[in-house]
Amino acid sequence: MPELKAFSAVIFDMDGLVLDTEPTYFIAWQQAAKAMGYKLSEEFCLSLSGLHYNEIELKLVAGCGADFNLSVFNQLSGIFWREQVNAYGIKTKHGFTELLEFIVQQQIPYCLATNSRAINAYECLEFAGIKDVFSMIITRDDVEQGKPAPDIFLKAARLLQVPINECLVLEDSYVGIEAASRAGAFSVLVPSTEPVEPMAVELCDLIRVDLMQVLITFKGEMPAN
Known part of the structure; x- marks a missing residue:
């Protein structure tokens, strides 16, 4: 060695x-999806580890359907994420x-x-x-x-x-x-x-x-x- x-x-x-950071992303993604009427499993979130956001968006659409609104999801997940990190760092x-x-x-x-x-x-x-x-x-x-x-x-x-x-x-x-x-x-x-x-x-x-x-x-x- x-x-x-x-x-x-x-x-x-x-x-x-x-x-x-990954737990903070996962929680924000799950909260945003729930607010939109979807559910993201822990396993699905783990599968996104290390990916660039372009790849993450493709997997979100593939997993949630073609009508999944990425713009709304991004806005909501950003709000939920900042609430977390502002409170806890x-x-x-x-x-x-x-x-x-x-x-x-x-x-x-x-x-x-x-x-x-x-x-x-x-x-x-x-x-x-x-x-x-x-x-x-x-x-x-x-x-x-x-x-x-x-x-x-x-x-x-x-x-x-x-x-x-x-x-x-x-x-x-x-x-x-x-x-x-x-x-x-x-x-x-x-x-x-x-x-x-x-x-x-x-x-x-x-x-x-x-x-x-x-x-x-x-x-x-x-x-x-």
């Missing part, structure tokens, strides 16, 4: 990896602060690379109180194709001025792991949902239960079972 200093840069995903995932501190100590460049649009990404980071943590943020707006295409990670490597095969990518979803694999990065899967997609396990270079375990691993310590 390589130590962290063996990598030239670390690339973080955002939703489900750095920020515990957004939490960072376990181990993020400690892992980032270690990366900074090791003087390793890092950035955020997310499938979210820039306006949404910055808003989430603001609600989480970490808007100034990442000096470099690559979003879906910055590339032609989002994950699972490799574009976001390839652009991140270019901006960091390091080869992609020297980058450590931290991801929580199959979509992100596929993008990292296609880009040629060393990828670590930190699943945000259960059950874990078997293809994600097959494609990733390493799997850990949370970012604290990632830290322990790359400090050369034995992770707890």
